[in-house]
Amino acid sequence: MIPLLNDRDIEFQLYEALDTESLLTRPRYADHSREVFNATLNTAKSVAERYFANHAVKADTQEPTFDGESVHLIPETKAAWDAFVEAGFLAAHEDYDEGGAQLPEVIFRVIMSYTNAANIGTAAYPFVSVGVINLIRAFGTAEQKALYLPLIMQGNSNGTMALTEPAQGSALGDIKTMAEPADDGSYRLFGQKMYISCAEHNIAGNVVNMVLAKIKGSPDGVKGISLFIVPKYLVNADGSPGQRNDVVLAGLNHKMGYRNATNTVLNFGEKDGAVGYLIGEANKGLGYMFQMMNEARIGIGLGAAAIAYQGYNLSLDYARQRPQGRLASSKDPSSPQVMLTEHADVRRLLLAQKAYAEGSLFMGLFASALFEDQNTAEDPDQRKRAGLLLDLITPMVKSWPSKYGCIGNDHAIQILGGAGYMREYEAERLYRDQRLNPIHEGAEAIHGLDILGRKVTMKNGACHQVFLEEVQKDISAAQAIACLSDMAKQLETALSTLDNTTQSLIALMGEDVDLGLANATLYLDMYGRVLASWLWLKQALAADKGLSSTQQHNEQDQHFYQGKIHTARYYFDWELPAVNQYADILNSGNRVPFDMQDDWF
Amino acid sequence: MKILVAVKRVADYNVKVRAKSDQSGPDLTNVKMAINPFCEIAVEEAVRLKEKGVATEVIAVSIGPKVAQEQIRTALALGADRGILIETDVAMEPLAIAKCLKQICDKESPDMVLLGKQAIDGDNNQTGQMLGALTGYAQATFASEITFDGASASVIREVDGGLQTLELKLPAIVTTDLRLNEPRYASLPNIMKAKKKPIDVLTTEELGVDVTPRTKLLKAEPPAERKAGIKVEDVAQLVDKLKNEAKVIV
Ligand SMILES: Cc1cc2nc3c(=O)[nH]c(=O)nc-3n(C[C@H](O)[C@H](O)[C@H](O)COP(=O)(O)OP(=O)(O)OC[C@H]3O[C@@H](n4cnc5c(N)ncnc54)[C@H](O)[C@@H]3O)c2cc1C
Numbered sequence: 001m002i003p004l005l006n007d008r009d010i011e012f013q014l015y016e017a018l019d020t021e022s023l024l025t026r027p028r029y030a031d032h033s034r035e036v037f038n039a040t041l042n043t044a045k046s047v048a049e050r051y052f053a054n055h056a057v058k059a060d061t062q063e064p065t066f067d068g069e070s071v072h073l074i075p076e077t078k079a080a081w082d083a084f085v086e087a088g089f090l091a092a093h094e095d096y097d098e099g100g101a102q103l104p105e106v107i108f109r110v111i112m113s114y115t116n117a118a119n120i121g122t123a124a125y126p127f128v129s130v131g132v133i134n135l136i137r138a139f140g141t142a143e144q145k146a147l148y149l150p151l152i153m154q155g156n157s158n159g160t161m162a163l164t165e166p167a168q169g170s171a172l173g174d175i176k177t178m179a180e181p182a183d184d185g186s187y188r189l190f191g192q193k194m195y196i197s198c199a200e201h202n203i204a205g206n207v208v209n210m211v212l213a214k215i216k217g218s219p220d221g222v223k224g225i226s227l228f229i230v231p232k233y234l235v236n237a238d239g240s241p242g243q244r245n246d247v248v249l250a251g252l253n254h255k256m257g258y259r260n261a262t263n264t265v266l267n268f269g270e271k272d273g274a275v276g277y278l279i280g281e282a283n284k285g286l287g288y289m290f291q292m293m294n295e296a297r298i299g300i301g302l303g304a305a306a307i308a309y310q311g312y313n314l315s316l317d318y319a320r321q322r323p324q325g326r327l328a329s330s331k332d333p334s335s336p337q338v339m340l341t342e343h344a345d346v347r348r349l350l351l352a353q354k355a356y357a358e359g360s361l362f363m364g365l366f367a368s369a370l371f372e373d374q375n376t377a378e379d380p381d382q383r384k385r386a387g388l389l390l391d392l393i394t395p396m397v398k399s400w401p402s403k404y405g406c407i408g409n410d411h412a413i414q415i416l417g418g419a420g421y422m423r424e425y426e427a428e429r430l431y432r433d434q435r436l437n438p439i440h441e442g443a444e445a446i447h448g449l450d451i452l453g454r455k456v457t458m459k460n461g462a463c464h465q466v467f468l469e470e471v472q473k474d475i476s477a478a479q480a481i482a483c484l485s486d487m488a489k490q491l492e493t494a495l496s497t498l499d500n501t502t503q504s505l506i507a508l509m510g511e512d513v514d515l516g517l518a519n520a521t522l523y524l525d526m527y528g529r530v531l532a533s534w535l536w537l538k539q540a541l542a543a544d545k546g547l548s549s550t551q552q553h554n555e556q557d558q559h560f561y562q563g564k565i566h567t568a569r570y571y572f573d574w575e576l577p578a579v580n581q582y583a584d585i586l587n588s589g590n591r592v593p594f595d596m597q598d599d600w601f
Numbered sequence: 602m603k604i605l606v607a608v609k610r611v612a613d614y615n616v617k618v619r620a621k622s623d624q625s626g627p628d629l630t631n632v633k634m635a636i637n638p639f640c641e642i643a644v645e646e647a648v649r650l651k652e653k654g655v656a657t658e659v660i661a662v663s664i665g666p667k668v669a670q671e672q673i674r675t676a677l678a679l680g681a682d683r684g685i686l687i688e689t690d691v692a693m694e695p696l697a698i699a700k701c702l703k704q705i706c707d708k709e710s711p712d713m714v715l716l717g718k719q720a721i722d723g724d725n726n727q728t729g730q731m732l733g734a735l736t737g738y739a740q741a742t743f744a745s746e747i748t749f750d751g752a753s754a755s756v757i758r759e760v761d762g763g764l765q766t767l768e769l770k771l772p773a774i775v776t777t778d779l780r781l782n783e784p785r786y787a788s789l790p791n792i793m794k795a796k797k798k799p800i801d802v803l804t805t806e807e808l809g810v811d812v813t814p815r816t817k818l819l820k821a822e823p824p825a826e827r828k829a830g831i832k833v834e835d836v837a838q839l840v841d842k843l844k845n846e847a848k849v850i851v
Contacts, residue, residue, distance in 0.1 A: 031793065556619075
């Protein structure tokens with residue numbers, strides 16, 4: 001088994017680079033302590049090792065099957081679900097009076113990171129369920145909450161989110177699933193959903209689907225979408241499964257990776273309509289779903305981080321043990337071969353992996369900490385700023401780890417060489433698992449449109465402004481530190497390049513919105529690089545503080561801190577400068593993809 | 602029935618412990634600490650006995666620095682009812698630990714004391730036996746199964762070449778082996794509940810135990826690196842090397 005993540009890094013990210021301990025002064029967390037957090041994460045790690053990592057390979061080779069009647073998963077899947085539930089994790093960050101433990105978001109996300117690292121396919125069941133819990137909590141009626149929350153929180157049902165249809169994925173405004181009002185105030189749904197994760201299984205007694213559909217006669221486009229609860233079995237008052245609902249599995253899709261999470265085609269209303277219960281108000285469904293999707297998007301970024309981390313742990317371990325060749329300076333053919341890590345080019349690959357894996361984890365935890373502040377910070381101004389910043393960075397928090405996670409996992413294969421291409425090693429599986437992340441929860445291009453078309457101009461540019469200010473604070477802090485002042489300068493230049501590019505693209509969008517948005521994915525990458533650099537600078541600042549503190553360190557700690565600073569340096573020297581090339585393309589309003597014509601292909 | 606479980610704070614088994622550069626001992630600065638795995642098995646067994654209705658109270662005891670409270674909390678989160686910390690900053694040897702535990706036995710009169718067969722820091726495998734001698738309780742080490750019948754316990758021990766079953770009168774001391782059980786993890790609700798369970802803190806002075814170390818650590822060094830192997834020509838050469846170089850056969 002590949003070791004899961006890195007405990008020292010998690011401790012560093014939570015308590016040195018972020019100030020998780022300061023949450024303890026907030027009334028909501030008065031009962032908690034760092035000791036409780038540590039004990040919780042220890043449990044998360046044991047659950048992940050024992051119940052998730054144990055079948056990661058098996059679940060990949062024995063994917064879920066459908067015999068026409070029911071879906072079969074390897075039995076380890078249910079054991080993992082049960083262990084997650086029994087550990088109290090499904091309800092971990094809900095309120096005490098709902099049966100939760102009021103754990104801070106950032107700690108909860110580390111719990112998920114362990115299970116994601118161990119087995120992303122199986123981890124999908126709790127992952128989506130937590131999103132559904134949050135959604136029902138935020139927008140459900142008192143009765144809906146009373147009926148469905150305990151059901152999911154106690155593990156008797158999982159949750160799913162059903163947005164996509166065979167004909168519409170990115171463009172949800174065009175969905176076709178219809179909801180007809182019934183006499184009893186509920187609705188009957190007719191239509192088909194595609195690629196829905198976890199909607200059939202044999203791990204819990206019911207499935208609570210959150211379904212987007214259009215009520216007959218509602219407006220066209222996104223303003224006519226409503227959200228419904230459509231359980232597989234109607235739920236009796238005591239929570240037990242009742243009558244079978246008219247939502248049926250049309251078939252399973254067969255995936256590249258992430259295999260243990262069933263991927264379903266669902267038919268609604270093959271007979272007289274699937275019973276659905278409206279959540280909140282009619283026609284506001286997409287807005288509700290988006291709230292859950294923002295959390296889910298941070299979650300996807302963290303999932304990508306975990307897979308990248310496992311690839312890094314694997315290739316690092318391999319490179320340290322595989323003797324191959326000698327340095328060019330060694331003239332003696334009888335001298336022992338050196339380990340792969342002795343070759344600078346292998347170290348380059350490992351550095352990139354480390355920059356992506358640890359950088360992605362930190363990006364996700366940083367976003368989770370903002371989510372926390374947005375909801376529980378005591379100072380209203382801090383809440384507001386956290387909210388603005390989080391809104392802005394969410395597209396990158398989802399996309400940067402997804403994109404660079406894939407490259408990191410690709411590097412892992414490269415470092416293993418021939419072994420990397422073989423199914424006997426886990427590098428290729430990790431790559432296949434990872435490849436989903438730039439596609440679901442909004443494909444990469446959709447996040448490009450989100451950041452450029454919406455986020456940077458939203459609220460008169462307030463979000464982008466907060467970003468500029470917050471980055472500037474760390475630049476100033478780094479300027480005062482000898483070993484970081486170069487990086488401060490590099491980031492300052494990149495930040496102003498980003499800002500200039502932003503203004504020129506806003507102007508271009510004003511003239512021709514299609515042309516202005518044509519290169520949005522490149523802009524997303526540019527913003528992602530600046531964000532990643534800022535967060536690496538934050539880690540470097542914390543590492544420098546660690547190195548220079550008077551507290552005693554063992555040698556491993558010193559190496560750890562130096563590794564952080566050196567990885568930041570790698571990212572700044574090798575990957576941040578791409579923003580200059582991007583700026584050239586973007587500022588000139590480059591038209592090459594825009595002008596390309598279908599007939600010319 | 603009251604069960605006393607001893608839990609020791611040691612470096613987490615995942616940590617690769619290194620010697621300090623001045624050779625004065627293992628370098629434990631900022632190293633992740635945990636319950637000794639054998640102690641965890643002891644806690645698990647005690648909690649299972651409580652769940653079966655055999656035990657009525659489980660007390661977790663640790664002897665060590667103030668931070669050893671963390672390991673007691675872990676035991677409480679796993680299901681122990683209350684904790685006792687005997688706080689000391691002295692590097693405790695098995696004899697000193699056994700003497701402290703003896704004092705706690707006198708105060709608490711447990712029916713059974715469960716300990717790990719050894720702790721992964723010193724690997725001494727002595728504390729349980731010494732406590733047996735000090736208290737005069739019946740003793741069974743290396744347990745892989747414990748069952749109860751009224752006032753006696755039957756313990757299956759793992760010994761060289763097989764299993765041995767002992768019948769013990771209570772109160773008794775049992776030290777745990779790896780196969781006794783698979784410890785559970787502490788669930789989040791139980792971690793939260795553990796915060797509210799009481800831990801008494803005592804000192805070695807209060808217990809009147811002389812904990813002065815009887816042995817002196819001269820130096821700590823990493824084990825010699827393994828040398829690369831060689832290929833032998835034939836069986837005769839192998840036997841010769843085993844006899845004369847490795848000196849593992851005569
Ligand atoms: C394994 C897996 C699990 C999934 N789980 C779920 C789930 O649980 N629930 C659910 O509802 N959905 C789920 N999905 C669906 C997923 O969210 C969609 O696949 C995704 O939104 C893309 O939609 P699509 O497949 O229809 O692709 P399309 O929308 O057809 O997009 C194809 C390509 O065109 C690009 N594109 C589309 N529109 C634009 C545009 N306006 N500008 C520029 N480029 C554009 C996209 O970026 C993409 O690269 C899952 C998908 C997979 C593969």
